[in-house]
Amino acid sequence: MNFQSLPFQDPECQKLWQQARQETAEVRAEIQNRADLNFLKVHRAFQETQLSEAVLAGTTGYGYDDSAREGVDSLFARVFGAEAAAVRMQWVSGTHAMTSALRGNLKPGQTLVSATGAPYDTLLPVIGVPQAGVGSLASIGVHYREVPLQQGRPDLQAIEAALDETTGMVFLQRSRGYTWRPSFSLETLSQVIEVVRRKLGDKVTILVDNCYGEMVELREPSQLGADIVVGSLIKNLGGTVVPTGAYVAGRTQAVENCMAAFTAPGLTGHVGPTLGLARTMAQALSLAPQTVGQCLEGLVVASWLFENQGFETSPRWNEPRTDTIQAIRLGSVDGQRLFCKAIQSMGLVDARATPVSVVQPGYRDPILMAGGTFIQGSSAELSADGPEREPYVCYLQGGTSRMHVELAAVSALQALRKSECYQ
């Protein structure tokens, strides 16, 4: 590699980077192999769907008979090995789609059981904890029970004990969110699903928050018996190019219930124009295996580098990955700020901005976010964020090219090494 053209100078960092690349070669080859297999899966979905360019312009207005929408739904259903899927730009975020899935599949008097501890920050107001705010599930009489993790893992016995005839839905979150815990492998999720089915059979709806997990392993939770799987299109499956939207995939009835809550009973998934965006959505799906693979390769190098310099990382560089997030424990607000500023400075746009923490809608603590991204808040693009609270962790994620992730990681390391935050 020609180091002359690098945007940072510390020779020690350059040496470390070389070493990181060499030592991680085998782990990264395995990631590339997985990306190849996932591409084959996506390719097969396209071959079976037979999308025609002539329909991709989509429709306007109500979006009746929008063949582009139906085509993309069919692609997603096939990739997820699911009976049905709905991919909609009218969902403003993953939280919005999750809210539709929860509202549509829960009735007053039923209990929602979260089997993987506290759900992601933005879902708490949706559920209505700690307060039953306007529009929350709690405000319409849906009860909530949370089974804490045991040493960072789902507690199978406690989950079984928490289930009873009032349980309407079991919620599982695959990725770590803003918590210092491992993301869950499909193997782990599958153990939970088995416990739930053994006790309650098909009467209960199992929902998986799949954010950041897509295309990281070779299958998706819908193939392990989850009824409905939900994610955002400004994360993995947007391939860094879809400007907005989210998806759900799963059993026909669960998806239908979700769509009744999203649009209106009677309308369900039969409306919603694609306004030309279905082209990008389909294209993005074809890109996703590779963008996810590149991101993961970059994160492995980043993890190696920070671990080597004495920082605690999760996952460690050679641990199996089940989401596209690399957590790095900085230990202080100053460390988080330096880290995020360095990541921002390596962005493709807004590189001169300095991230400042703010309390965003739906979040509890001020959050520092670095994202020199083309799409606002896109975390499929190179970005880093972290809530300003113990243990002062930054979550590094996204990136279309492994080189971009590595550049950013080395430059953050260099900034930290020059500062007092360096341990």
Ligand SMILES: *Cc1c(COP(=O)(O)O)cnc(C)c1O
């Ligand atoms: C990002 C995320 C969400 C919510 O997605 P938004 O699109 O930001 O609303 C939910 N759960 C997890 C684990 C996430 O990472």
